[in-house]
C-alpha cells in the first residue's frame with residue numbers, strides 16, 4: 153500500500169514538474185495543499201518567523217490558531233536532514249533500548265510512517281486507556297494531537313510523562329471552544345435561566361463536551377455537573393444529560409451534537425447555534441429558552457469537506473455501495489449516507505461484512521487507506537477524492553518521534569504535556585461520569 157505521505161509527495165512532485173517556472177502554491181485538485189509534501193519542520197520555522205502559531209498546510213489551514221497554541225521549537229538539523237530509512241532505524245533502536253519504559257500510541261488518523269512504530273493504534277480514548285495497561289511505562293508517547301495527550305495525562309499516574317512529539321499538533325476543532333469564550337457563554341445562560349432546578353429536579357442547563365476539547369473544558373464540565381462524550385457514546389451521554397437538565401450546552405462540535413440530537417428526535421428548531429463573541433451567541437433569549445441543545449459553533453475541517461454530491465457520485469459509480477460517514481460530518485451528508493458512526497463503528501462495520509462489498513467512507517484518509525489495505529476483499533474508498541489528511545495530526549513525522557525517543561534514551565523528557573492538578577481533578581470527574589453513564 154502507498155502511504156498518504158508518499159502519495160502526496162508523488163502528486164505534488166508531478167504538479168511541480170507541470171507548473172511553469174516561477175509559479176507556485178495552488179492546490180492540485182489531487183491534494184488539498186502542495187505544502188503538504190514539505191517536512192513539517194519547515195512550517196515550524198515559518199511560524200517562528202511570523203511569530204504566530206498556525207495549523208499548517210491541509211484541511212484546517214484556513215482555521216485560525218489561537219495565540220495560546222503551543223509552539224514547537226525548531227527540530228534539530230540532524231533529524232530534519234536524515235533520510236526516512238535512517239529515522240526508522242533510530243526509532244526502532246531507541247524503542248528497543250527503552251523497552252517497557254516507553255509506550256508509543258498511534259491515532260487512527262496518524263500517517264503510516266508513524267503508526268508502524270506504535271504499540272497501540274486506536275481512537276483517542278481507546279489509546280488513553282491502552283496506556284493504562286502498561287504500568288511500567290515511564291513515558292507515554294502520544295502520536296496524536298494535543299487534547300489527546302492531555303487526556304492521557306489526566307488518566308495516567310503522576311510519575312508517568314506524556315509526550316507529544318510535535319507541540320504544533322493541535323486540533324483546530326478543539327481550539328474553536330476556548331475556556332474564556334465558554335465561561336462567557338455560561339455566564340449569559342445563567343443570567344437568562346437562573347440556576348434553580350424545575351419541579352422534576354432538572355437544572356436549567358448542563359454542559360457536555362466532546363472528547364475533542366481541551367482539558368480546561370473537561371474540567372469546566374466536571375465542576376458544573378457536566379460530562380464528556382465520545383463519538384461512540386454521544387447519544388447515551390445526551391440521554392444522561394436530559395435526565396438531569398432542561399437543556400444541554402454542547403461543545404465544541406456542532407455536527408456531532410446536531411446529528412446525535414436529531415437522531416434522538418430533537419427538532420432542529422430547538423438546536424440553536426452559539427457563536428462566541430456575538431451578543432447572545434448570535435441568537436436571542438427566547439430561542440435559547442426554547443432550546444433543548446445549544447450547539448457551539450465548532451467543526452472539524454477534515455469532516456466538513458464531505459458533501460452530498462460526493463455521496464451521489466459514489467452511488468452512481470458503485471451501485472449498491474454502502475456509504476458510512478463519521479458524525480462530525482455535516483447533517484446533510486449524514487442524512488444522505490446509509491450509516492454513520494465513530495471510527496470504531498466504521499471499522500467494525502467493515503470487519504463484519506461477510507460478502508465482498510463496496511464501501512464509501514467519510515472520514516480521515518489515513519484510516520480509510522489502512523482499512524482498504526486490511527480488507528482487500530472489499531472495495532473501500534474515501535468519499536472525498538482529494539487527498540487531505542488531518543493537517544495537525546500530520547505534523548507528527550518520524551523525525552519528531554525519533555527526537556523525543558532519543559531524548560528519553562539520553563534521560564531527557566522532551567515535549568511533556570502536563571495538565572495542572574486542579575484542572576485534571578475536575579476533568580477526571582467529567583470523564584468518570586461518562587464511564588458511568590447508562591442510557
Ligand code: SF4
Pocket residue numbers: 212261297322323324325326364452453454455516542543544545
Ligand atoms: S480530524 Fe478534525 S477533530 Fe480530529 S484531530 Fe483532526 S482537526 Fe481535530
